[in-house]
Amino acid sequence: MRLIYEADIEHLAIGAALLGAGGGGDAYLGKLMAQKCIREKGPITLLRPDEIADDAYIIPTGTMGAPIMLMEKIPNGDEALKSLRELEHDCGKKAFATMPVECGGMNSTIPFIVASQAGIALIDADGMGRAFPELQMTTFTMLGISASPAVLHNERGDRVVLKTLDNPMLEYIARGITVRMGGIAHCAMYGMTGRHVKDTSIPGTMTLCMALGAAILATKINKSDPIEAIKTVTRHSIFGEAIVLFEGKIIDVERRSTDGFVRGKAMLSGMNAYAGQQLRVDFQNENLFASVDGTPVAMVPDLITFIDRTTGTPITTESLKYGFRVVCLGIPTPQIMRSPAAIDMWGPRYFGYDVDYQPIESINP
Amino acid sequence: MRLIYEADIEHLAIGAALLGAGGGGDAYLGKLMAQKCIREKGPITLLRPDEIADDAYIIPTGTMGAPIMLMEKIPNGDEALKSLRELEHDCGKKAFATMPVECGGMNSTIPFIVASQAGIALIDADGMGRAFPELQMTTFTMLGISASPAVLHNERGDRVVLKTLDNPMLEYIARGITVRMGGIAHCAMYGMTGRHVKDTSIPGTMTLCMALGAAILATKINKSDPIEAIKTVTRHSIFGEAIVLFEGKIIDVERRSTDGFVRGKAMLSGMNAYAGQQLRVDFQNENLFASVDGTPVAMVPDLITFIDRTTGTPITTESLKYGFRVVCLGIPTPQIMRSPAAIDMWGPRYFGYDVDYQPIESINP
Numbered sequence: 001m002r003l004i005y006e007a008d009i010e011h012l013a014i015g016a017a018l019l020g021a022g023g024g025g026d027a028y029l030g031k032l033m034a035q036k037c038i039r040e041k042g043p044i045t046l047l048r049p050d051e052i053a054d055d056a057y058i059i060p061t062g063t064m065g066a067p068i069m070l071m072e073k074i075p076n077g078d079e080a081l082k083s084l085r086e087l088e089h090d091c092g093k094k095a096f097a098t099m100p101v102e103c104g105g106m107n108s109t110i111p112f113i114v115a116s117q118a119g120i121a122l123i124d125a126d127g128m129g130r131a132f133p134e135l136q137m138t139t140f141t142m143l144g145i146s147a148s149p150a151v152l153h154n155e156r157g158d159r160v161v162l163k164t165l166d167n168p169m170l171e172y173i174a175r176g177i178t179v180r181m182g183g184i185a186h187c188a189m190y191g192m193t194g195r196h197v198k199d200t201s202i203p204g205t206m207t208l209c210m211a212l213g214a215a216i217l218a219t220k221i222n223k224s225d226p227i228e229a230i231k232t233v234t235r236h237s238i239f240g241e242a243i244v245l246f247e248g249k250i251i252d253v254e255r256r257s258t259d260g261f262v263r264g265k266a267m268l269s270g271m272n273a274y275a276g277q278q279l280r281v282d283f284q285n286e287n288l289f290a291s292v293d294g295t296p297v298a299m300v301p302d303l304i305t306f307i308d309r310t311t312g313t314p315i316t317t318e319s320l321k322y323g324f325r326v327v328c329l330g331i332p333t334p335q336i337m338r339s340p341a342a343i344d345m346w347g348p349r350y351f352g353y354d355v356d357y358q359p360i361e362s363i364n365p
Numbered sequence: 366m367r368l369i370y371e372a373d374i375e376h377l378a379i380g381a382a383l384l385g386a387g388g389g390g391d392a393y394l395g396k397l398m399a400q401k402c403i404r405e406k407g408p409i410t411l412l413r414p415d416e417i418a419d420d421a422y423i424i425p426t427g428t429m430g431a432p433i434m435l436m437e438k439i440p441n442g443d444e445a446l447k448s449l450r451e452l453e454h455d456c457g458k459k460a461f462a463t464m465p466v467e468c469g470g471m472n473s474t475i476p477f478i479v480a481s482q483a484g485i486a487l488i489d490a491d492g493m494g495r496a497f498p499e500l501q502m503t504t505f506t507m508l509g510i511s512a513s514p515a516v517l518h519n520e521r522g523d524r525v526v527l528k529t530l531d532n533p534m535l536e537y538i539a540r541g542i543t544v545r546m547g548g549i550a551h552c553a554m555y556g557m558t559g560r561h562v563k564d565t566s567i568p569g570t571m572t573l574c575m576a577l578g579a580a581i582l583a584t585k586i587n588k589s590d591p592i593e594a595i596k597t598v599t600r601h602s603i604f605g606e607a608i609v610l611f612e613g614k615i616i617d618v619e620r621r622s623t624d625g626f627v628r629g630k631a632m633l634s635g636m637n638a639y640a641g642q643q644l645r646v647d648f649q650n651e652n653l654f655a656s657v658d659g660t661p662v663a664m665v666p667d668l669i670t671f672i673d674r675t676t677g678t679p680i681t682t683e684s685l686k687y688g689f690r691v692v693c694l695g696i697p698t699p700q701i702m703r704s705p706a707a708i709d710m711w712g713p714r715y716f717g718y719d720v721d722y723q724p725i726e727s728i729n730p
Contacts, residue, residue, distance in 0.1 A: 090455065160527050160538065161526035161527075164523040164524075169523055180538045180540075181538065
């Protein structure tokens with residue numbers, strides 16, 4: 001058990017954006033809202049999965065859609081809570097705690113807001129250990145947990161309770177609803193027992209996000225190297241040690257919002273050790289595939305994240321802009337994300353690449 | 366109170382297809398299923414709105430989407446019942462009766478199936494007095510009844526409970542869901558009290574459908590004129606007397622399924638009194654606008670229906686085919702459907718025609 005204060009949320013937002021692999025939404029709004037909640041209602045209780053009862057009922061919360069829409073359609077701040085309440089109404093039971101479905105700026109801060117508003121605990125775990133573009137891409141799905149019933153809520157107050165036979169169909173229908181809700185929806189889904197959380201989630205990811213964020217921020221004060229700080233924290237986690245994939249200037253960003261996703265690619269011209277080389281990173285909300293001069297250097301499910309060279313601040317796909325000087329970092333995913341069943345669900349072939357998955361550390365030894 | 370037997374369903378299907386104005390789905394499947402229900406469970410109780418208690422709870426049922434999809438994706442037969450049950454679960458109360466939202470082959474027979482399966486009554490009324498392509502186009506909406514919560518169910522078993530701030534948003538989101546459910550969804554919505562039914566529905570339409578169907582079928586035995594039979598029945602109803610708009614051969618049908626609707630047009634070359642003239646009828650699930658040689662002869666909300674010249678059998682938009690010899694009939698809608706507020710909701714301008722509504726009987730005196 002750990003109490004979460006305003007400063008922890010500052011760290012969380014930075015670390016979650018890093019593990020978000022470009023997706024999961026910009027942390028700024030979620031951070032401000034979570035900090036306001038803590039100022040008004042006091043610290044939030046963070047529980048490890050092994051600290052909750054097997055029969056406790058947990059309802060994860062977050063958003064789905066194109067995160068960039070949050071910049072146009074500012075939420076009221078209680079949409080995810082209302083989704084949780086609607087799900088409780090449908091199930092006829094109250095949530096003991098909430099948790100994130102993924103790591104990502106917006107999607108890791110929103111559950112803290114919900115926990116504070118509802119006066120419940122937050123579980124230190126998630127279902128991806130990163131962000132992924134589709135909601136069925138979770139360790140929950142892989143291990144047999146249904147995402148139904150799922151609730152989607154928009155900022156107007158329109159809402160949907162969705163129950164499907166499988167999680168890919170949930171993603172398909174929910175994505176269509178999200179588009180008609182205006183591109184973004186606030187959700188509660190994957191309601192499950194404490195036992196299920198222990199058996200299927202990736203534990204400790206919120207603590208890791210906060211450790212990463214704290215380490216990155218500390219380098220601003222120490223004038224030390226943020227990349228070294230990230231390497232140190234990841235080396236001591238269930239993830240592998242972060243790897244520098246490229247350093248350069250963004251020379252082109254292609255970005256389009258279609259079907260409830262932001263898809264596109266970023267092109268970088270190399271600097272320093274990478275002078276004369278070109279990096280291409282494709283994204284669908286999250287960064288999916290990175291190649292240097294046509295040769296793959298990292299691919300899903302390993303994490304590909306852009307950070308500001310000087311400050312170490314992670315840059316989400318919707319914030320990539322021409323001219324930015326950035327470092328492209330890769331982080332090896334935990335082993336649970338790399339099983340054959342896992343690679344079927346979120347490996348490069350699922351996203352249309354005619355390439356077998358190669359672990360990032362084997363490509364970049 | 367009236368008991369409905371198998372033969373009544375035969376009549377209902379024909380009359381509802383006529384009032385369906387080309388839409389509401391082909392009656393065939395719904396008719397067979399309703400008759401099977403009656404064979405197995407006995408007659409269905411039909412109640413007039415004035416026979417129900419003010420505080421009785423009524424849940425209308427039906428389908429939404431492109432009716433033609435029902436020919437590809439045969440329903441199991443219990444989808445609408447499951448939608449009703451899901452709505453009961455959400456509201457925490459049981460339905461005393463069901464009723465149709467619209468007149469139309471499929472959408473008037475399905476509530477009979479639900480009534481039989483659930484062992485509840487069927488109310489002799491609907492919310493359109495015809496079929497319309499969009500679900501907010503009801504006298505219920507016009508008089509302030511919310512369609513929420515609405516339940517949509519597909520043949521796989523996926524389902525959605527939808528709650529919106531207004532009925533046009535419900536249509537918009539539900540249409541998107543219907544498309545992702547495969548083009549057709551089985552629904553329960555517009556849950557309301559007996560008082561609301563009395564105040565907002567168009568009463569007696571199921572009885573009228575059965576009277577129309579019985580009259581049309583009788584002409585086959587008597588070898589009498591089905592059009593005269595339709596005129597006689599409509600003359601003695603809240604609708605106006607049917608008017609022959611055109612007689613001819615279908616020379617072209619354009620039909621495409623887009624956005625969960627079937628849109629298109631039919632072109633007819635005139636025969637007998639109409640030789641040398643051309644009729645054009647545009648449809649969006651239902652027939653919307655009819656013009657002869659470019660001059661409007663009928664438009665929404667008045668009913669435009671094609672019938673087989675010899676048998677009087679109504680032809681839905683999805684069954685229109687090159688070469689059919691047909692009569693195009695117009696039927697004046699009840700006055701409640703022609704108020705200024707009503708014309709705003711479903712008059713020609715709503716559907717993109719730059720024409721003020723002209724009552725069919727004033728164009729065809």
